[in-house]
Amino acid sequence: MHVFIGGAYNGKHEYVRRWLQEQELIEVEWYVGQLPKAPTSKTVVISGLEEIIKPLLEQDEKLLATQIVEQLQLLDKKHQIIIIASEIGRGIVPIDQQDRQLRDTLGRLYQQLFAVSDQVTRIWYGIAEKIK
Template sequence: MHVIFGGAFNGKRAYVEERVQGQNVQWLNAQEDIPVRLSNTEVVVVFGVEHLLEKKLEEWLEHLERWNEEVEVVIIATEIGRGIVPMEASMRKLRDDVGRFYQRLFTKAESVTRIWYGIAQTIKGDVWR
């Protein structure tokens, strides 16, 4: 499992698209229903997890771990905290849930790469692809 993370509109998707070029890729929006099974694919790319609360994040984590046994899994994770505490309680809960999820996800990942304004920095594992 590979995690690519960074701020919004910092080049994460372009980075992933370049690395999966020529492969059979299934792109999954985490805000939609979790597919029962994967289509004929070599790589699964999941994006949008930063919009989910704890219960849904747990469901996704279970699927990601299972899929990782069959295909290459890439998660595009948008940083939503950066030390800023939201005023609304619901937004604080979202930030906290996503932060705890990212900690677990990053621990399980083979590689973690931060994209900041188009510059990739691998902070865990080998450079992905």
């Protein structure tokens, strides 16, 4: 599993598109705001994890993060999984309680996801920095 993370509008999607072309990965399925049920392509790109989590904020955040990471790990056994993750907050605490909860839950998910990922790359305005 390879995670690309960066702030909103930092060029993550465009970078990943170019990276996939350079890797000559043509058969790619893209999922935005949802986890794939039964992908058919060898390579799967998933973005919008915050949209997946937002309606589930009532659940226990550690359990929710663990369940999502486990689903991604199962997919990773049969497919090359690419995650495009948006960093939200950048250390700023949102005023709205639900926005704070989303930021916190997403942060806990990212911690687990990064721990099990083979590679993590930060994208800062289109420039990549390998983290792991």
